[in-house]
Amino acid sequence: MAETRLIQSRYRLLDLIGRGGMGEVWRARDESLGRQVAVKCLKPMGPQHDQDFTRILRERFRREARVAAALQHRGVTVVHDFGEHEGVLYLVMELLDGRNLSQLLEDNEQHPLPVDDVVDIAEQVADALGYTHQQGIVHRDLKPANIMRLADGTVKICDFGIARLGHDISVTSRLTGVGIAMGTPHYMSPEQISGGQIDHRSDLYSLGCVLYEIATGAPPFDLDDAWGVLVGHRDTQPEPLRSHRAELPGFFDRVVLELLAKTPEQRPADAGDLRRRIAVGRTGEQPHLEPTGRVLLAPPVPVERPGGHAGPGRLPGWTRGMTSGIKATGTTSPGLAPPDHSAGLTGEWTTGEWTTGTGPRTGTGSAPPAGAERPTPSPELLAILASRHSAGLNLGRLGHWDEAGAVHRAVAAEREHALGPDHPDTLSSRYEVGFTLSRTGRAADALREFGRVAQGRERTLGPDHAETLAARQEVAYVLGQLGRHFEAHQVYAAVLASRERSMGPDHPDTLRCRHNLAFNLSRLGRLEDSYRMARDVAAARSRLLGATHPDTLVTRYEVGYTLGRLGRWTEALQTYREVVQVRSHVLGADHPDTLAARYEVGISLGRLGRSTEALELYRVLVEDRTRVSGPADPETLRARHGLGVNLGRLARWEEALAESREVCATRERVLGADHRDTLVSRREVAVGLGWLGRWAEALTAYRQVAEVRTRLLGADHPDALASRNDEAHCLEQLGRGTEAVELYRQVAALRQQRGIASS
Known part of the structure; x- marks a missing residue:
């Protein structure tokens, strides 16, 4: 596209002024209006790039354009136009005459900015954030490189590439699976790190990190590895700014520390509240602070390192392999914004067979033979x-x-x-x-x-x-x-x-392996061994991680499952209820893990003959599942299946049959006719037909289930044998005793063969 130098017969590209991970930014002239603009172009992806990745990048670029174009505020970069030209997406913005905060720090030889400038920047950014938050937009990647200070002193927020619209979370969550959109570790809020709910107060935390850096010369957790940075955000109280720079005003020190509170509730309520605090502080008045706005400073918590033995709990799985990203005090060339990569390679590495070459060659073709020099891949x-x-990691996480x-x-x-x-x-x-x-x-x-x-x-x-x-x-x-x-x-x-x-026996990875072993023991039928091991792991995790830690609750859930299989349903019910209570408090009532435990409470109630309570529980659970995940979600359908089962237990067979048929039809459409959940529903339909005396119809349904299970699992699989047994029982009810007896004999022979093979 650069060869034509003209986009849509209107925007003439003049000079390359920036290059990043997603594309390039050009100074250009709008030929129609006779003004200079900035044009951001998404790099074209060649055939060597996988199409899923390319599609997501393009969709995210379009979303950035739509979000930014909707914003009209002096503190936000103005977007004039966007579109596609010869397969390349472009975004036309106002051309800014200034430097971003990262460049200003570099210009100042990594020294902090003047106090008056810092306070002024804080006030202007708070004003701009107040506007964007009122529009329902959370930036989610606020950092020095995304904040510009113009020649006339105006401060503007740029790059809404991973912004989230509050009313359109599902679409944005899908788009932010792209790794470079996760945010930069030096400026991420604790809730962003943990994968929790993100709202406008996450931006306030990120702003606190930015202000800390431009005021002191370094971000609050200035470490070289991502693990230390992320644990610092999550668990360590930052040092007061004035311990690094005594000339900073006391009110500003307090305000920034309030922004850096670990929980959103402890931060200023919103950007407007923040702006008022700064304005009052500048006039010398004492602002009224809500109790939740205070941060009690504590001695720093030791930062856990990979492989360490002490420190706070593990970070989420998506943090594996992260580098610390680019912080404002990096050594990049001014004017060229480097790409932010949230995953890194392990560094220089060679095998015993190949030596690392020195040339910058790359390419395709077969690998070098053993003993040959391997070309060094380009950075x-x-x-x-x-x-x-x-x-890929983030797509999986979503x-x-x-x-x-x-x-x-x-x-x-x-x-x-x-x-x-x-x-x-x-x-x-x-x-x-x-x-x-x-x-x-x-x-x-x-x-x-x-x-x-x-x-x-x-x-x-x-x-x-x-x-x-x-x-x-x-x-x-x-x-x-x-x-x-x-x-x-x-x-x-x-x-x-x-x-x-x-x-060691108490390492989190050791306990995870013991948990998995306990799970597998139950599948081997060694239920007492499984129960004892799961109980011991739950106790160890509770001691080491805390009774409310998700890993502890997962193992307690497994304890409840094994108790149920042992027929100890009263204990299972109590265990599941305790898990529900803690998960509701820690994760929220609508969290999938909380809803899963509520489902198991219903199973336990039904097994104890308390079907009226189970029925009411499932009615509410179906409503909650439908609201959270939709009517066709597999977990919603599982809750509806439980509702139908308990209608049958209460002898309300017409209602039970209707519910089972609806669930079966939806599962067949969503999951497929041969899916195990569909087969379970089809069997439940047959059960209902049998109880209503409609044995001929029941036989057809039972046979369908048996044939599919035999085809998919094998004739001697326990589920296939159970289905054949159902079929024989149905034949017996229809008075076809000879056929029933023959089928019973076949099932018995297959079970005997399976028992011999297993022994």
Whole structure:
């Protein structure tokens, strides 16, 4: 596009003034209006880029244009136009004469800005944020590079690329799966780090980080690795600004520390409140502070490092591999904004077979033979692959497993060519490929992928390395998905012994392995062993992580499940209710884990013969599931299935049959005719027909279930045998005793053969 120098016969590109991870920014002339503008162009993606990643970037670019074009405020960059020209998306903005705050710090040789400038910037940004928040827009990536100070002193907020519209969360959540959109670690709020609910107060926290940096010369948690930075945001109180720079006014020190409160409730209520505090402070008056606006300073909490033994709990899985990003005091060239990559490579690395070359060559083709010199991949390629790897992680975190898998497969192939098959980053991508396969029902493919990763990591890192054990643990998990629980047990037991030897019995990863082993024991029918192990893990997690920690609650949930299988339904009910109560308080009443535990409370009530209570519980749960996830969501349908079952237990069979038929039809449409949940619903339809004396119709439904289960699971699978038994019972009710007896004999023979094979 740069060759034509003219877009849509109107915008003539003149000079390249910036280049970032998504595209370029040009100084241009609007030929129609005779004014100079800035044109932001999304880089065209070639065929070597996977299409899912490209599509998401383009959709996000369009969203940035729509969001920014709707904003009209002196403190927000004005967007004049946007569109597509010859396959390239572009955004036309006002041309700003000034420097962003990151560049101002660099111009000042990393020294903090003058006090008056800092306070003025704070007041202007608060005013602009107040406006954007009133429009229902949260920026979510506020940092020095996104705040411009113009030559006349005006301050403007730029780049709404990952902004969230409050009324359109679902669309934006999907778009922000792109890794470079996660925000920059030095300026992320604790709730953004933990994956919690984000509102306007997250922007206030990020602004506090920006103000801390321009006032003192360094961000509040100025560490080189992402783990330390993120844990700092989450667990460590920042030092007062005046301990770094005594000349700062006391009111400003207080205001910034209030912005940096760990919970949104402790921060100023909104940007308008913040602006008033700054204005009052500048006049020398004492503002009235609400109790929640105070921050009690405490001694810094030790920052946990990867592999450390002490410190706060683990960060979310999406933080794996993050670099600390670009902070304002970096050493980049002024005027060229570098891309923010939220995932990094492991650094220089070679195998025992290949040596790292010195040339900047890249390309495609087969890998060098053993002993040959491997060309050094360009930093640009490595950075692109890092961002795309992170994009895949975030797509998975948002539940878009198919898209995540496509991204990881493409990155794995390119990393294998550029770095080698056993490079840690190649294996990391392969690991994520396996993870997405296991989450999309392709367990056999996932098993092969995880096995390959485990072997590669064992060769390069050793059998007891944490990454090797993680891959082997996933091998066990997938074996369990495939119903190969005895093999899974052997792998889990070996991994557990290695984890206890290398990490200790109370390490979080050791406890996670013990939890999985307990789960697998229950699938082997060793219910007492499973119960004891799950109970012990729950106690250990409660002691180490706290009784309300999500990991503790997951294991207590498993304790409840095993109690139910042991027939100890009163204890199971009590356990599930306790989990519901804590999850409601910690995660919220509408969190999926809370709703899942409420479902199990209903199961327990039904098993105890308290179907009236169970029915009422499921009615409310169906309403909540429908409101949160929609009427066709699998979990909504599961709650409706429970409602139908309890209608039947109360002998309300006409209602039960109607409910079962509706659920079955919806499951068939959403999940497919052969899905196990669809088959469960079809069987429930047959049960209802039988109780209403409509045995001929029931027989048809039972046979459909039996045929599908036999085809998919095998004739001797317990579920297939149970279906054949249902079919025989139905024949018996129809007076077709000879056929029934023959089918009973076939089922008995298959069960005997299965028992011999198992022994």
